[in-house]
Amino acid sequence: MEVGYTVASPSAKALPAADPGTVATDPLSDVLRAVKLTGALFFAVEASTPWGIEVPRTDRYAAIILPRAxxxxxxxxxxxxxxxxxxxxIAPTRFQAGDILVFPHGDAYSMRSAPGGEVEYGEEATLGFFREMMAGRLPFVVQEGGGGAGRARFVCGFLGCDTRPFNPVLATLPRILVVRRPAGAQGGLLDELVALTLAEARVARAGGESIRLRLGELIFVEVVRQHLDALPEGRTGWLSGLRDPAIGRVLTAMHAEPARAWTLEALAGMAGLSRAVLAERFAQLVGCPPIHYLTLWRMQIAARLLADSPMKVAAVANEVGYASEAAFSRAFKKATGLAPAIWRARHAAATAD
Incomplete structure (x- = not known):
């Protein structure tokens, strides 16, 4: 995994079209739906110099803002x-108006008006801030800083998602991602979503928090799309595979029909590549062979079905392409460390807390 990188955001690029013989699908939407992306906290900050905040590792505040994530x-x-x-x-990274910063992997981090400057909110103060914000005792727009002439405004979003058994989007992101948007760029979907969120926050109305959280989810999805559009040539990872014409067709086909008895030969024919070239290119970009990826994706679908539906284990097995419940159970335990019934029981216990 790369520790961090910066990309400039160009105009949008089309993803590879699905093969005419498959049902059209959108793998990115599939994954974001399967990993249960959920808005947790969303607010705006208006800061004056000097300003600074330290955010602890997510395992210290996840229970405050989204206990079941x-x-x-x-x-x-x-x-x-x-x-x-x-x-x-990682060396300090400068950001400016128009930039989007993402911290995907739960690291502690800080944001300051100047590198090495003092912070107004240390980690413990930030935990207290999260508690107050979740309790509704703070306004949507928060003022901070020392009152100097230099000013900064940014919106902060926090979302929950699943990482087990498989989250290929999260796995492909670096420890810090900065998406640079062209200076003065306005009027795109991201600007419209942010404007809607800020407008919703200005007037207290019933359901306002729910709307802001849903908008926060949409903002994150658009950030991922801008990152996908801006990926430089030569990068590896699931998103790079999605953008590659041949590998993108293979991913689209497997997501369209995850229960199909895919073979390397069939996938290679769809990609217009030999089996050896497909296997090598897929593993280089995505990080594992095609059939192994299919198994991981099936296990993610199964995990959601076990957690969110009353389907029997045998029915879940059939849904993801296993004729034998025993074979499915072995594959699921290998991927998650838990038998399907225990996975379901633990999820039920966690949601009941």
Missing amino acids: QHVVSYHIVLEGEGWASLPG
Whole structure:
């Protein structure tokens, strides 16, 4: 996994079209739906210099903002001004108006008006801030900083998602991702979503928090799409595979029909490649062979069905392409460390807490 990188956001690029013989599908939407992306917290900050905040590892605050989530992702959209973001082991990264910062992997991080500057909110103060925000005792727009002339405005989003058994989007992202948007760029979907969120926050109305959280989810999806559009040539990972014409067709086909008895030969024919070339290119971009990916994706679908539906284990097995419940159970335990029935029981216990 790469520790961090910055990409410039160009115009959108079309994803590879599905093979005419398959049912059209959208693998990115499939994954985001299967990993149960859920808005947890969303607010805006207006800061004056000097300002600074330290955010602890997500395992310290996940229980505060989204107790049932397996994982929490944070992101920030800079509306005005500039600052510096720091993670342990990575040199400080400068950000400015228009940039989008994503911290996908639960690392502790800080954001400051100047590198190495003092912070107004240390980790413990930030935990207290999250408790107050979740209790509804703070406004949507938060003021912070020392009152100096330099100003920065940004919106902060926190979302829950599943990481087990398989989240290929999260796995492909670096420890810190900065998406650079062209200076002065306005009027795109992301700007419209942010504007809607800020407008919703200005007037207290019933259901306002739910709307803001749903908008926060949409903002994150658009951030991922902009990252996908901006990926430089030569990058590896699931998103790079999705954008590759041949590998994208294979991913689309497997997502369209996950229960189909796919073979490497059939997938290679769809990609217009030899079996050897497909296997090599798929593994290079996605990180595992095609049939292994199919198994992981089937296990993610099965995990959601076991958690969210009353289907019997045999029916779940059939839904993801296993004629034998025993064979499915072995594959599921290998991927998750748990038998299907225990996975279901633990999820039920967690949601009942």
